[in-house]
Amino acid sequence: MTLDYSVVVPVYQGQATLGPLAQQLRQFFEAQGHSYEVIFVHDHGPDDSWRVIRELRQELGPDVVRAVRLARNFGQHNALLCGFRHARGRFFITLDEDLQHAPADIALLIQRQQDADFDVVYGCYEARRHSGPRNLASWLMRKLLRSSIPDLHPDYSPFRLLKANVARHCLEMRNSYTFLDGYLTWVTAHVGSVPVSHGPRAAGQSAYTARKLLRHSLNIFITFSDAPVRMLSYASVVVFMLTTLYSGYILVRKLVYNDLLPGFASLIIAIGFGVGLLLLGMGILGEYIHRINLKTTRRPNFVEAETLD
Known part of the structure; x- marks a missing residue:
């Protein structure tokens, strides 16, 4: 069965936010009249997120909520690729588990995609709601990657809408370090962006510390850039x-x-x-x-x- 949209959500510490996220997604898609599914990919986090995912599957139904539990922590981008392998929609949407990406803003991604039939649309933030050190680390990371990977879209973010055929090309690639947005630069140049809101984290703390962001950036820099x-x-x-x-x-x-x-x-x-x-x-x-x-x-x-x- 082909659906309109597959929402892929990598899950690490989402015990407190997955319920509200699933409800907001249901409200949005039912109001818009689009068929959809939500694919939660549990990336072996430390909390009880898997139990919450199973409860949501029982509550909303197996046709709406689908889930994959990874054997260990493989990282956010590998979890997204896993979700792509299971997705059935004509378009894939990726967003974080922590409600910093508002499901209502998916309408902006859809509209922007339809404006010029973009292969990929990123939601770009007018103001980031991370901590000061995290914002600084993110800014440095983006500057490094933009200078070393010129084809990388300046507004790349985890909040994306992709055509299914473009996303599936990424499944064919193998690399010592997975960077989804780097893969997308190899697949298409027809990429757009649209301003979206970026709210504060609803619960818990981000798994991306400044140190992990730095290591993440260096791995991308070495793997994807000459x-x-x-x-x-x-x-x-x-x-x-x-x-x-x-x-x-x-x-x-x-x-x-x-x-x-x-x-x-x-x-x-x-x-x-x-x-x-x-x-x-x-x-x-x-x-x-x-x-x-x-x-x-x-x-x-x-x-x-x-x-x-």
């Missing part, structure tokens, strides 16, 4: 240029003043060119490894958006 490799290549060019300039200076000084200690300048020049060659070699090797990584991750060579035979 910037570290390019930095080695650029560094080798800088070292070669500086060494060449220093060599010219030494030659001129030798010819004009002839006051240099024997051996020192030649040692520095040899070290400079040697370091430059090492950095260049590491950069070239890194380029090969990065390209091998892109093939092993099953990044698609092309994705057909439309075909007219």
